[in-house]
Amino acid sequence: MSHHHDTNPHFLPRPRDPVLEFPSQTPPRRSRPPSRHHVRAPVVVDVPPHGQTSSPHHPSHVKPVAPFVVEAPHQPHHGSRPHSESQTHPPHHPTNIKPVAPFVVEAPHQGGRRPHGLIHAPTSQRTKPVTWLVGAMCMLFWILVIVGGLIVLIVYLVFRPHSPWFDISTATINAAYLDMGYLLNADVTVLANFSNPNTKVKVDFSYAILDLYIDNKFIVTSYIPGFAVMRGESRFANVHMVASQVALSTAQSMQLQKQIEQGRMKVDIKGLFKARSKLGGIFHYSYWMYAHCQLLLSGPPTGVLIRKKCVTKK
Template sequence: MRDNNPHFLPPQLPEQPEPPRPGPTFYPPPSDHRPGTSAAAPPPSDHRPGTSAAPPPLPANFVPRTKPPEDDYIDLTPPPPPQRHKAPPPRRGGGSGQAPHHHHPHLRVPSRTKTNPLAWLIAACCTLFWILVIFALLAILVIYLVFRPRNPKFDISSATLNAAYLDMGYLLNADLTLLANFTNPNKKGKVEFHYAVVDLYHDKSPIASTYIQQFSMMNHEYKFQDVHLVTSQVGLSADHSQKLRTQIENGKVRFEVKGLFRVRSDLGGILKYSYWLYSHCTIMVSSPPTGILIAKRCSTKR
């Protein structure tokens, strides 16, 4: 009775189906059955009980499958938990309606550095210097336009050749007196000659020199100065001696007078400046002892 009672029998587990074996999977060819139409009955088969039935013919474009479709696999891996993004902290002093600013992780915001006070001091000094230079240039321009400064002039009014002869045929002795005329063409401005030297040349060779005492000239004034040039025992070459002898015989002795002056201009007591003046005169006198000025040409420049 115990063996036949179903309550005393051990529980039986359901039989598990045998897993499919790997191999080609065959799918029946698609049928042309359309809804609403009656499917055609399959043709009668000649299968008889006790005989094996032949498989249906395969279509011409059939390709066997070596791998089951992905739908045949069931993924039992649990899905990853959803990631929660942390909200950025609110900005200081910003409203709740402002959108947060996202910064790129590879960009670095430069830090603000304070400027050195020494750099500010140097920049201020440079700015002040250039402002002073600009104002000084403007002042000089205004003074120049108002006073219109011009250079003084040096000229020779008269010349007298008192003596000119050669000792031993090559030693020159000469005495020449000049009346120099200094002119200040400025209508507004005082001129002072602090240094004045006059040199005498013959055929580009220096033969005499003299110094003139300093003097001053008011605006639009001219002044005469006696310049006495004496040559004593100056050696000349043979060609130079012959050339001077020929000029004395012809009554046309040619000399060159060069002046070097240090001048200081005073423009109404506002602007004072100094500069050098260079004068060059070419004169021609008659034969001594009463040689007089025949021709002259003078120029003065800075």
Template sequence: MSQYNQLRTQPHRNQPLKETHPQDQRHPTANDQPSKALQHPLYGAKRPTATLIWLIGVICTVLWVLIIVGGLAVVIVYLIFRPRSPRFEISSATLNTAYIDMGSLLNADLTFLANISNPNKKIDVSFDIFEVDLYYRTTLIATTAVDPFSEMRLEAKLGTFHMVSSQVALHTGEMEQLRNELANSSISLDVKGSFRARSSLGRNFLHFKYWLHGRCSIVVNSPPGGALMSSKCITKR
């Protein structure tokens, strides 16, 4: 009997014993559960774009189209009409009077003839503001204005300007410079103009306004016969 019990308690030689450890007994975790996203019926579906985003996109597209079309229109108009700025030039001038009173006060009388021309072949120009200033060095000594006028294409007009200075104070350096120029019969003056022009394209179907700035540096003889010796003019926007 004892031998029989001994045989029952011995394991079979061909079946090794299996050791178990507490860590091998795993419990279900969250990773083992099916994903909630996978369980959602809309998983993988594309979310619809918000109406506001679509509206902003449409507005931006329209603005870009308008900018491109406007740029092309400007280029086409420029190539067709080839707009050029009117010119302001001084053709003759006479310094009638120029003397220094009370040591530092300038009195002067200048008359000059200006040529205002429209060099465009397809554009008419009108001027609603036309102001002209006379400077000696950096000091404004006289100013005048012209009534509004118009010029047809390739038209030029001559205008007479009478500039009078009365008791204008000069800086010490300018006063000494003017004394030397009067003695040498070579007086330098600057004529500056500010003009607001209005151009009409193609029989008045398109208008645009802009400012022009003209500057003429002139040299005249001493009075009373102070004739124009040289003139250099620049007109730009």
């Protein structure tokens, strides 16, 4: 249909005629409703404990969780809203995100059993009086140990105690002969020397015995009464040992007879002592001492000491 002007005057509108307007038959375009994006929460897989398996078609440890919905903001469509309306409403941050209740992921329980409820917060417990008492006793014990160690260290540094030692000053063999070829009769005298090398410590001997051995054969023993050795001094004890009718073996008899003929007799003296050291007038401690002396004597009846070797230890 052309839009040129009509030249017929009968079709021209007159000023008094009304003007009729017809609405447009084309319906207005509607804006697209806002779309909602339904986002489902991920499915949490409860891993079974070590050593247990589940069916691949029916997993028993899969727990669905309630979905949560996030609404996206309305996006303007071109052409659906007038240009003026899009300019009057400035863009803003989305505020229509609906919070959903949180979901709980249950950890696998060892042993194949599930916990009866959720994880509970630890409850405060009061310490029992017995625990406090045991702790106090342990602390007191360690304090006593530390204090005792310090006292012992200080006393040792002040007194510097040393162990006494034993020695044989002289020895004589008055008689040694075999009766019936295997019964020994002997008479030996030794001068024992007990020395105290300490200048601040006194030593008391409450128990002292000496044993005589010939060719590793026990012959006789002798007891020494208790005595005290002052600081830095030595105490001598004359010990007389007599053996009568001591049976020897054939080899021992032959060996002893050979030594008597050669004029060289080997004798062993072994001692056992119980000593006590006094540190000042308060502290003291007791201990055992062992002594071993190897003697070489000349032949009887005037046998004298030729050589010796003594060792003393605790």
